[in-house]
Amino acid sequence: MNNIRQFSSKEDIQEQACLWVSRLDRGLLDEEKVQLDEWLSESNAHRQALLDAASLWDDMSVLNELSGLFPQPQSRKTKQKQRMGKQVVWGMAATFFVVAVALSVIVQRTWFESAPQFANISEKVQTDVGEQKNVILADGSKLHLNTNSIVTVDFSASARNIVLLRGEAHFEVAHDKQRPFSVTAGSNTVTAVGTAFNMQYVDDNAFELVVTEGKVLVKDRFSAASNDLLFSRKSVTEEGLLMFAGEKATVQGKVEERENLSQNDIDDDLAWQQGMIVFKGEPLEAVLAEIGRYTPVRFNISGDALRKRRVAGYFKVGDIDGLLSALKSSFNIEYEKVTENSIQLSVAKS
Template identity: 30%
Template sequence: MNTATPSSQEFPDSAEGWLARLLSPDCSATDHAAFEDWLAMSSRNALDYAEVERIHQLAGALGMDSARRGAESPPARMETSRRKRTWYRPLAWAAALMLAVSGGLWLLADFRTTPSTSYVTEVGKQRRVELPDGSMLVLDTNTLVQVTYERSQRRVALLRGRVQASVAHDGNRPFVVTSGPGRIRAVGTLFQVARQDGGTVVALLEGRVIVSTEDGKSGHAIELYPLQQLAYGGDGELGSPRSIDRSVTESWTQGRLIFKEERLADLIAQFNRYSHEQLILSGSGLGEIRVSGVFHAGDQASLLAALRQGWGLQARPVGGNRIELSESKQ
């Protein structure tokens, strides 16, 4: 892979080399700092490293599977040894990719993965989870995540909903959140990831993260800076970063929803996440009304009262746990 290189020749100049260096028992804090600089130098570097890391995980998983099968099988006869060596060759080639670095070989430690732990919230509920490494997750309503600790990374899979991660710094194991076709990589930072409308929105509050996708048309990774967010769809195409208001972005973690000139359609979509009773609009034109206000998450009564008093909208039940909003006939 052709990638950008750091200025110092003592550091690896490839994704394979960096993975081997980071997994080495001799890896130092200086190495980790140089690695972060190398990632930031080029979006291609981040993509290459993500691919090499993925191959390493697959090779490790295959190695564990073959070891289990070997333990369960009776000792093989000598005449079958040639065939067994041939069968093992693909794994050897995969492992060899991970060993080349700076004119030498680094011995990779065994690939070990802890069992995944799932955390979930019901509709209308929120939850704070302190992870074993000291990181903190805040799960919004109707959210499901799976947390896995691996030797080379801490991984959180967001399966639905929204999560805020306050990441404890660990240079040896980056913190990676996966959502759809994308990966959000951080070392020590504060950020949010939300799955909505078939896509994902990533918002950075502190530190820095690198957002990359496996099969996006743009074919590159993007580094976010504090108070920026971007979105990507199910096809993996990355959108452009845009500025955010921290008070608005972080408000849901305190059980509030802050809206500043928000489209009514978007406001209702946010509120509907917190209740089994769903608000709907009688006409699409109402969705373009701009609304500002501060509401308690899930407090539909206060929202409906504000819309009636400030915007002249009325609400009526229409069956099927739905409440329709329409313009007043007065």
């Protein structure tokens, strides 16, 4: 396994915290315990990020261990004492945390020795604007990553955990009942055993989910039950909503109204995998926002009427010249290239 890298940006710190929590879920190696201790001692931001990531995790062993590292609020007098010995407290907490993890590993050693052996895999996969990638994961699952996207992958002997940090990805999940396949995005997680589904962020917290094969379980990680987990030892019943092949919904905490798709609809939604984008009468403004995911070129539209003009057709990803030609010939829309990456659109004069 590669050594843990030092991160500085907020996004990288959040990504690293997610990886640490998923590794805690399967048990840390000796060298990882030392690396985690060092990482926690580097900054308060690291400790806070680990706590935030833990609040999204529903594994009791991880959360109970973190409750020792991040105790519940104390009285004012106790807080004052803690502030006076802040550095000492954090050092002791980190040491206690490593000991707790070590005990957990010892308790589970017998089970792991009799279970099938899998290599612990942690990696990051990302694409630039206009780039796509097809990746075969360690378990045989297929990951198709769309433009400007990032996922982290963490596989262990008991779980297959992925975090979609940005963009869009399609998953074809290899069948493995012993190791559920879970993808976290925003405030939700999507879990499958053997199936295929597509997830695309539509804003910072919501994503669009299309189930193309089998079924998946969608859970809200910010449910009341999940929020109580950090300082609770009670058993939590798995809650969520099953979605089946051919269903599509926007997910943001809860699953919005689902719709049933025909095979043609599914093919159109996944046309990006063949390098195409399909529009069926969306407003020009929405069309250009979608096309903008694949190119650094930005479009300025003259007038509200033109922004709302409906556009339909098949367009090749990244083919801006082809797009402009189609807009002019089929939709009477003129264009002017203001700069290399800026184009002005207006209604063509009669």
